[in-house]
Amino acid sequence: MAGIFKKVYDWLLRLFWATEMDVTMIGLQNAGKTSLLRVLAGGEFTLDSIPTVGYNMKRVQKGHVTLKCWDLGGQPRFRTMWERYCRGVNAIVFIVDSADRDALPVAKDELHLLLDKPILEGIPLLVLGNKSDIEAKLSVDEIIEALDLKSISHREVSCYGISAKEETNLDAVLQWLVAKAHK
Template sequence: MSDLVSQLMRSWTDLMDWLYGMFFQQEMDLSILGLPAAGKTTLVTLISRNEMIEDRIPTRGLNMQKYSKGGVTLKMWDLGGQANFRAMWERYCVGASAIVYVVDAADSEKFALSRSELHDLLSKPSLAGIPLLLLGNKSDLPAAVKSEKELAEIFDLASLKGREVCAYSISARNRTNIDITLQWLIAHSSKKS
């Protein structure tokens, strides 16, 4: 008898989840930013199409992809990282549910510039309060910074006040920590005001 009750409860929960997803779909706008060759487009392609593309042409302007799971649709705006496109970053971050900043964790020569660009962007009053997820990509490479604590120190995340900040070490190529990245993003879909 208890197996029947348990099965009925599971069926009821599944039905309610399905109905909730049908009528209460949430869409989350994400701005995916970072310097050129950090792996932004690779990450977006991996999440949206579940495929890895090795040879990427640098994104000129922007690229938009969607991914849906559990009643949440992530609309990912992959923005070019070249100097002439960085001026557009603020425009695409206003009203975003979260800013995802991707860095090449194996290219320490670009850390100072990347940190400067990130802090400059987040100093804009129009972006106050928007959560930040910093992703140290390419953790599969030997020279990469693999510690989230070290990434947070290098990018001075403690100085970013008035917003939720999180950092993960990932590898889009090896799919390392992509699942926790998606969990963080989906968990923040309900926090959009």
């Protein structure tokens, strides 16, 4: 009988206290944005992810918070769309391939170019170094330095190492995002 009460309680929570928040996931191509979103939404990790053309959206349920996640293409021709999809969101999630050192200077430039837009001021930023399961990965401190995250002001900035493949640290990511829903 306790199971029924819990289901009714959860339903009432969602009905009266549900929160929906918008999150934009950006980063260079092949960083693992789509794979991460698929895993967060309860799907399976696959190695043969097709590059995102334009964008796609998935809803991720965590307790009484629904995260509406926009996954934007990372190829150069789609980066001009990033600003439009970052306006008014609760959080920006910037994903880098922590094993691709050569891509980090471009990732840094693209991130800072985006964050310099006045309309995006104050939106919290979560930087994720994906592919932490690969031995040649950069540490979180190395990512913070490579992307010059300490120079970013006028917003909260956090950085985690994750693995979409191994599902490492994804609970911390969801907790961080859900906390932004309550601000």
